Amino acid sequence: MRILTGIQSTGVPHLGNLLGAILPAISMSRAGNNDAFLFIADLHSFTTVRDPQLRKENTYAVAAAWLACGLDVERVTFYRQSDVPEVTELTWYLQCMTPCPMLENAHSFKDALAKGTVPNAGVFNYPVLMAADILLYDTNVVPVGKDQKQHLEITRDIASVFNRAYGEDTFVMPEARIDAGLMTIPGTDGRKMSKSYNNTINVFLPEKELKKQVMGIVTDSKSLEEPKDPATDNVFQLFKLAAPPEAATAMEASYRAGGYGYGHAKKELLEVLLSRFAQERATFQGLMADRSVLDKQLAVGAEKARAVAQATLQRVRGRAGYGTGMPPAGPVVR
Secondary structure, eight states: OEEEEEEESSSSOOHHHIIIIIHHHHHHHTSTTOEEEEEEETTGGGGTOOOHHHHHHHHHHHHHHHHHTTOOTTTSEEEEGGGOTHHHHHHHHHHTTSOHHHHHTSHHHHHHHHTTOOOOHHHHTHHHHHHHHHHTTTOSEEEOOGGGHHHHHHHHHHHHHHHHHHOTTSSOOOEEEOOGGGSOOBOTTSSBOOGGGTOOOOTTSOHHHHHHHHHTOOOOOOOSSSOOOGGGOHHHHHHHHHSOHHHHHHHHHHHHHSSOOHHHHHHHHHHHHHHHTHHHHHHHHHHHHOTHHHHHHHHHHHHHHHHHHHHHHHHHHHHHTOSSSOOOOOOOOO
């Protein structure tokens, strides 16, 4: 089974990225005979990040986070999106099969409008590039959060239209996989953790800066003595996701008993983040200090990814009447 997931290069991956995407994807890549394609979505980031040096730095940071979290590059295909130009050609073919109203109804476009901005065409076509990311590699499963489920459905719709027109076996039909327990990782203000909300926790920061983020988590105004509801508290929700189950059970009991303040909870959260991610933090800093390992691994991954991408694109070109000859319809050979 081939699985695929990507992280945008819009900044250093935060706790929500780690718990909601990176660590689950690494776990899936180690299971059974899974064939994992994991990539850095630096083309997607161009819709918002225009500074070339910043985007390059962000790309390195994302790569370092994946490797620091234990990604086995010998077992997976790990690559930078922009190193596989075939994805942009496929995006064009898919755009020509995509009705504009479908994109107008996409969450990504509606969210941009809701913010009062004038979206660029890249934002409008974001779901089509995402579809190309997925379909280019004959992907079977895409781990997604609840907010990305619609985009996966758009991918399936576009693939269905293309398959009906040019051969039912042109594209593999991908399935979404959602971890119900990790649908939404709360940020420091209670909303979904997101760089766009400026409510993230970056576990790769120096301890003093990480502490500042943790201590800034929004809580209610209950006093130290009062019992507290762990179900509605941001600190506990994050602690429960990062800490061992027995530690979360103990903190929950302290909340309900009273005599336990949010300052105590934040201190425990900081300690568990420093403890759980100690090795990852050290590895990340080492990789960012010497980028040669990252450059090498991304180059190897790009070569592996392009081999698959070129085969898929040749099939698509032939079916659509481009290139030489018209390959007969038949099963996709992997």
